[in-house]
Amino acid sequence: MTSIDVRNLTKEYRGRQVTRAVDGLTFRVEPGRVTGFLGPNGAGKSTTMRLVLGLDRPTSGTATVGGRPYVTLAEPLRAVGALLDAQAAHPSRTGRNHLRLLAASNGLPERRVAEVLDETGLADAAGRRIRTYSLGMRQRLGIAAALLGDPGVLMLDEPANGLDPEGIVWIRGLLRRLAAEGRTVLVSSHLMNETSAFADHLVVLGRGRLLADVPTRDFIDAHSQDRVRVRTGDPVRLRAVLRAKGWTVGEAPDGDGRWVVEGASAEEIGAATAREGIPVFELAGERASLEQAYLALTAEAAQFTTRTAASPAASPQEV
């Protein structure tokens, strides 16, 4: 099975000043699951992907696919499929010709062209010039190109960019299926809510450093507080009972007799109100916004990095 391994990877761009785009990064992307690669703009996601693909040279450290640097792979398109820049295809070619050329120049069978066009929903548009494609169609074409070699490893940089809601549902299903087939799937995004909907695992970057490398479920459990909405016919006793337990009770913003309780599960509240004989008309658990937890994580890292710029690399945050 093929994993992507990034070890102590650092990339500095030297212009008028030095930009450390990737800073001592170490993580592994395992096969058989979708790994979401998250971080705010400029966190270093695209640079890391470019380093894995050998499109840029690291300042130090290594990035390998199946234990080997990408540039040493005998048949790279059969090993790794990548979508980095959906605008890269030549605009005057048709979608089909773009894929045919890629297949021919990489020794891939011609039949794969029709297969990936079907897979990405582009079969009807395949004869049109790429310049007439919408952003979403270009994304689909980029994904078709990544799938052409039937690779065991896929690296997609913001693949949902420009896709309509139907396209987003489609790509989630595609990524899940590719992982279920045992492939290694790394997908970058700067949106936590979107990514947590399909990723099994999350690697989060901030300013080129690793902030978290965790199963999505663990991130959700660690970073989102339990909140439960309760509607009752006896708010005075409800408040008294819940406060006595040490749970925070506040009126819900819609104010129509609903209360929001933090720090307890719906089961715990249901049991407490039943014991006290308090009538409950509605009891619903909800999660605080995951996106907020993610923004807090990346914001903390930014502050930490600024405060301790002279200190050794920050260790990944425990979740």
Ligand SMILES: Nc1ncnc2c1ncn2[C@@H]1O[C@H](COP(=O)(O)OP(=O)(O)OP(=O)(O)O)[C@@H](O)[C@H]1O
């Ligand atoms: N060729 C380059 N020359 C100089 N600086 C660069 C170069 N490529 C990237 N950078 C810088 O490296 C940092 C990381 O950029 P990168 O594109 O990898 O981030 P990203 O996480 O992919 O962001 P985004 O979500 O905006 O695509 C940024 O500060 C960026 O300006």
